[in-house]
Amino acid sequence: MNPRITGAIAARVxxxxxxxxxxxxxxxxxxxxxxxxxxxxxxxxxxxxxxRLGPALLAMFPFIVMFLVTSVTTLRxxxxxxxxxxxxxxxxxxxxxxxxxxxxxIVAAVQSVAAVGISVGLLDLTIVGPVxxxxxxxxxxxxxxxxxxxxxxxxxxxxxQAVQFMPALVIPQILLCGLxxxxxxxxxxxxxxxxxxxxxxxxxxMQHLTRSPATGEVxxxxxxxxxxxxxxxxxxxxxxxxxxx
Amino acid sequence: xxxxxxxxxxxTRGKRExxxxxxxxxxxxxxxxxxxxSGCGKSTLMRTLVGVQAGVTGTVxxxxxxxxxxxxxxxxGYVTQAPSIYDDxxxxxxxxxxxxxxxxxxxxxxxxxxxxxxxxxxxxxxxxLSGGQRSRxxxxxxxLGSPSLLVLDEPTVGLDPVLREELxxxxxxxxxxxxxxxxxxxxxxxxxxxxxxxxxxxxxxxADGTPxxxxxxxxxxxxxxxxxAFLAIVRGDAA
Numbered sequence: 001m002n003p004r005i006t007g008a009i010a011a012r013v014x015x016x017x018x019x020x021x022x023x024x025x026x027x028x029x030x031x032x033x034x035x036x037x038x039x040x041x042x043x044x045x046x047x048x049x050x051x052r053l054g055p056a057l058l059a060m061f062p063f064i065v066m067f068l069v070t071s072v073t074t075l076r077x078x079x080x081x082x083x084x085x086x087x088x089x090x091x092x093x094x095x096x097x098x099x100x101x102x103x104x105x106i107v108a109a110v111q112s113v114a115a116v117g118i119s120v121g122l123l124d125l126t127i128v129g130p131v132x133x134x135x136x137x138x139x140x141x142x143x144x145x146x147x148x149x150x151x152x153x154x155x156x157x158x159x160x161q162a163v164q165f166m167p168a169l170v171i172p173q174i175l176l177c178g179l180x181x182x183x184x185x186x187x188x189x190x191x192x193x194x195x196x197x198x199x200x201x202x203x204x205x206m207q208h209l210t211r212s213p214a215t216g217e218v219x220x221x222x223x224x225x226x227x228x229x230x231x232x233x234x235x236x237x238x239x240x241x242x243x244x245x
Numbered sequence: 246x247x248x249x250x251x252x253x254x255x256x257t258r259g260k261r262e263x264x265x266x267x268x269x270x271x272x273x274x275x276x277x278x279x280x281x282x283s284g285c286g287k288s289t290l291m292r293t294l295v296g297v298q299a300g301v302t303g304t305v306x307x308x309x310x311x312x313x314x315x316x317x318x319x320x321x322g323y324v325t326q327a328p329s330i331y332d333d334x335x336x337x338x339x340x341x342x343x344x345x346x347x348x349x350x351x352x353x354x355x356x357x358x359x360x361x362x363x364x365x366x367x368x369x370x371x372x373x374l375s376g377g378q379r380s381r382x383x384x385x386x387x388x389l390g391s392p393s394l395l396v397l398d399e400p401t402v403g404l405d406p407v408l409r410e411e412l413x414x415x416x417x418x419x420x421x422x423x424x425x426x427x428x429x430x431x432x433x434x435x436x437x438x439x440x441x442x443x444x445x446x447x448x449x450x451x452a453d454g455t456p457x458x459x460x461x462x463x464x465x466x467x468x469x470x471x472x473x474a475f476l477a478i479v480r481g482d483a484a
Contacts, residue, residue: 008345012334019333019370081329085386088295090318091346243299243313245258 001094009091009099010106013073017107023069027107031061031115039123054125055206056179058115058134062108062142063199064170070104070149071162078153083240093240097150097233101143108142109135129209133218137205140225144198147232154239173199178207198228248273248394248425249294254303256289263289265448266303271427273393276413276420278439279429280471286448287429288326291396294427295323307394319347322387326398328379329386332372336363336382339371340389349390357385360415362408377404384412394425401428401435413438436471444475451478 017024035057042049077083086096112135119125127134148169156162176186176194183194183204194200205221208214249271256264263286271277279287292298293305296313305312308320330339340354358367361381366374371382384400395416401409413435416426420440428439436442437456444452444459452459452474460469463477 004348005346008342011345012331012338012342015338016331016333080332081325081327082331084297084325085323085329085343086346088297088318088321088323089343089346090315090348241299243297245299 001092001098002090005091005095006099006102009096010102013100013103014106016073017103027065027069028111028114031065031111032118034061035115035119036123039119039125048126050123051126051210053179054119054123055127055134055210056177056203058112058119058138059141059202059206060174060177060199061115062111062138063145063202064166065111066104066108066142066145067149067170068163068166070100070146071153071156071165072149072159074100074150074153075156075159075162079157084244087240087242093237093242096240097147097236100150101146101229101233104146105139105143108139111142112138125210127210128213129211129215129218133215134206134209137202137209137218137222137225140222140229141199141202144202144225144229144232147229147236150236151232151239154236170199173197176200177203179203198225201225201228246273247271248308249427250304250306251294252304254290254293254301254305256286256293256298256302257300258289263448264293267450269443269450269453271394271425272441273425274420274423275440276416276426276428276438278436278442279427279445280433280436280442280475281431281445283431285445287431287445288398290445291323291398291427291429294394295321295396319390320393322389322392322395324380324384324387324395324397324400328371328383330371330379330383333370335368335370336374336385337367339382340385343386344389347390353389353391357388360388361385362411377408380404381408381412388419392424395419395427397426397428399429399431401430402432409435433470433472433475442471444471444478446475446479451475 152165177200201221201224208217247270254267463474
């Protein structure tokens with residue numbers, strides 16, 4: 001790995017994003033609008049539903065958006081020949097992966113600062129734990145989404161196919177992450193499935209932050225999410241072949 | 246001196262053998278043309294030299310190292326058939342990015358933009374360029390860092406004749422500086438512009454030599470063209 005090359009890739013990905021105003025809006029503005037929508041839905045209802053659901057949503061946005069954007073952009077690199085060209089150059093596979101992870105990590109940080117800022121500042125989301133830690137969890141989620149997106153892009157031939165992985169890999173995680181039914185009250189089998197899905201830990205971490213000032217549990221969840229992200233990047237590296245048939 | 250030396254090269258893609266036992270060399274300081282119809286194995290051969298082709302047996306050495314060895318990566322400039330550059334970046338941004346990956350300076354970027362005559366479009370986003378301009382931008386990336394071997398897969402397809410002339414001029418200038426230039430084409434009329442030709446058909450070479458030698462081998466006069474020589478050799482082989 002070479003910091004110059006990793007940096008070059010991250011800077012290039014960010015320049016491409018800056019050019020693409022619509023994608024940028026989806027990444028940065030849409031999460032803020034959606035979280036506001038959620039707040040509005042529950043505004044006239046009694047109870048603390050927004051406080052219960054809001055944090056889970058903050059964990060999901062970076063994961064979903066980065067999954068989509070990374071799977072499509074890396075697929076473009078694969079099919080457009082730029083990946084082959086880069087692999088014929090003195091670029092390490094890890095440079096490529098970490099360059100992407102770095103760029104999308106930065107975008108995720110901006111995204112979550114905006115979404116968390118609106119949720120806490122404007123919409124009165126109750127956060128008992130440290131607010132900055134929400135952003136750290138969001139960045140880990142984003143890197144996780146990028147890592148999975150990179151991995152699945154190897155199995156898609158078109159952008160259309162890449163997008164189809166989203167319902168297959170992401171929606172089950174949303175259903176089982178504890179948002180609809182608390183994880184400890186799921187049927188045993190589904191509970192065990194939920195225990196091996198990374199998004200469950202991301203949502204757990206966010207929910208701890210809304211309830212308790214203690215951060216021990218959060219760091220433990222964060223470690224699990226980070227481990228999944230690293231495993232995803234390693235799998236992604238295995239799909240980057242210098243030689244292809 | 247030879248930049249590339251290949252012995253009994255066989256390439257298999259899936260279950261199909263694409264290249265059937267090739268032996269050849271590519272000298273430095275010359276423009277070598279790899280000519281043959283579409284689908285005859287030109288791109289596979291080029292990918293093998295660059296080291297991105299799987300399923301390779303035989304010996305392929307580039308500057309004395311096995312093809313694909315990491316020390317060779319900065320020394321080879323490779324242009325794939327489709328322009329492999331980023332559509333949403335400008336020409337300069339593309340080159341600046343690849344220059345950083347290669348670790349060459351910014352002066353190289355300006356030099357390479359100039360070498361492919363894109364100075365007027367340097368700040369245009371690639372998506373807005375014409376097909377020919379795009380392939381030139383892709384070529385410019387391959388020129389970064391002055392590689393000693395250039396592998397160019399159909400770089401002149403679809404270009405305006407004036408520009409094609411200029412590009413061939415560029416290739417010969419590079420060759421005069423000692424670069425080994427390998428250019429593929431399925432258009433036989435480009436043959437005369439090469440110092441040496443490898444004529445390929447169905448994964449084997451049917452001729453290897455200067456244009457004049459190949460015509461002589463085919464029993465044709467100097468005034469004949471390579472397409473006639475190609476046909477004569479193929480028919481002679483069949484007879």
